[in-house]
Amino acid sequence: MKEGFLVTSVKDVIRWGQKNSLWPMSFGTACCGIEIMALLGPRFDLARFGAEASRFTPRQSDLLIVAGRVSIKMMPVLQRIYEQMPEPKWVISMGACASSGGVFNTYTLVQGVDQFIPVDVYVPGCPPRPEALIDAVMEIQQIIDQGDVTIAQFKAFAKTHNPAPGQPLLQVERGPRG
Amino acid sequence: MATINVQRPERLTLAERLYLPAILNGLRLTWRHIWGERVTLQYPEEERQFKRVYRGVHRLNKDDKGRVKCVACEMCAASCPAHCITIKATEVEWPERDKIPKIFEIDELKCIFCGYCVEACPEDAIHMTRHYHLIARSREDMIFGLDKLLAIYDETKEQEVLRGVDFGMTHARIPGKEAANPDEVQKLAYPVVGVVTKAETQRAQ
Numbered sequence: 001m002k003e004g005f006l007v008t009s010v011k012d013v014i015r016w017g018q019k020n021s022l023w024p025m026s027f028g029t030a031c032c033g034i035e036i037m038a039l040l041g042p043r044f045d046l047a048r049f050g051a052e053a054s055r056f057t058p059r060q061s062d063l064l065i066v067a068g069r070v071s072i073k074m075m076p077v078l079q080r081i082y083e084q085m086p087e088p089k090w091v092i093s094m095g096a097c098a099s100s101g102g103v104f105n106t107y108t109l110v111q112g113v114d115q116f117i118p119v120d121v122y123v124p125g126c127p128p129r130p131e132a133l134i135d136a137v138m139e140i141q142q143i144i145d146q147g148d149v150t151i152a153q154f155k156a157f158a159k160t161h162n163p164a165p166g167q168p169l170l171q172v173e174r175g176p177r178g
Numbered sequence: 179m180a181t182i183n184v185q186r187p188e189r190l191t192l193a194e195r196l197y198l199p200a201i202l203n204g205l206r207l208t209w210r211h212i213w214g215e216r217v218t219l220q221y222p223e224e225e226r227q228f229k230r231v232y233r234g235v236h237r238l239n240k241d242d243k244g245r246v247k248c249v250a251c252e253m254c255a256a257s258c259p260a261h262c263i264t265i266k267a268t269e270v271e272w273p274e275r276d277k278i279p280k281i282f283e284i285d286e287l288k289c290i291f292c293g294y295c296v297e298a299c300p301e302d303a304i305h306m307t308r309h310y311h312l313i314a315r316s317r318e319d320m321i322f323g324l325d326k327l328l329a330i331y332d333e334t335k336e337q338e339v340l341r342g343v344d345f346g347m348t349h350a351r352i353p354g355k356e357a358a359n360p361d362e363v364q365k366l367a368y369p370v371v372g373v374v375t376k377a378e379t380q381r382a383q
Contacts, residue, residue: 042217044218044219044221045218048220096290103260105261122317123312124286124287124289126289131221132310132311
């Protein structure tokens with residue numbers, strides 16, 4: 001008998017549940033946060049995709065939306081938030097600043113949050129339209145549908161949470177004044 | 179000591195203590211809104227129509243022979259505030275120009291869609307379309323090269339999109355539409371186009 005034969009349909013049910021009740025944790029640090037507000041509002045209404053329960057507490061959410069520029073001092077906070085989110089979890093990098101730094105090519109700004117946390121879907125734009133973000137949420141749903149919810153994510157979790165000895169999770173060069 | 183004495187009511191009235199009138203009031207409001215106008219845009223099925231001057235993803239235009247119109251002068255790369263355009267030129271021996279881009283890459287993730295490249299282009303070779311459905315699973319996917327930008331042109335050839343002349347640039351060449359004075363440029367640039375959703379159009383019909 002093949003491995004997981006008895007629980008094949010259970011996986012599908014879990015996927016269906018995860019897909020249709022994404023709880024976003026919006027990390028809105030700039031103008032992209034305003035677009036998230038529009039997205040949650042009646043005009044675009046993310047509730048149609050079951051993802052309206054924005055709790056602003058990482059322990060109850062499974063979709064991190066990084067919206068806006070993240071400075072090097074803010075990055076440990078974002079990383080802590082990411083780590084506090086229970087598995088399985090997905091990340092959307094929204095807008096030019098979060099995805100690549102955008103126009104802010106300076107020493108204070110993280111040039112793309114994917115240098116520190118794994119990102120599943122990137123949304124370009126400055127800021128992106130709420131429709132584009134709906135596209136991204138639908139892409140996350142596709143990722144959930146395609147992915148192996150249990151084993152692959154556990155492996156990814158183990159990889160990110162157990163860095164090699166002497167290798168800090170967050171590598172930031174700090175100046176004399178911190 | 180300045181002290182403000184606030185007069186608080188001794189007790190709540192019976193109606194207030196029951197909470198029911200307040201709940202019913204709230205429910206009445208909800209009920210009214212159920213039958214009111216529906217504002218939700220049913221996005222994947224229904225899309226918003228934008229003005230012609232919306233700044234979405236770029237496209238690289240082709241000339242009448244189907245070749246890339248760009249002359250690799252790097253004006254767009256110089257004007258880009260996000261430095262998201264990379265151009266490598268190569269020499270050609272065509273009668274009307276000496277060089278064309280060998281590599282033309284726009285990092286759409288770095289781009290802030292300001293439209294300065296469209297404004298800067300002296301050849302009117304780069305436009306911005308109304309297409310905004312851009313998402314990717316990796317950063318590499320969002321670096322659009324020559325092939326992709328030209329493919330976007332093929333897709334949106336029929337559309338009227340954002341051009342250099344929209345910024346009042348009189349030097350930008352628009353085939354068939356030569357503007358003599360600035361007023362005319364403005365008229366060419368801003369025809370009256372309303373913002374209506376598909377649903378609103380259907381309702382009007």
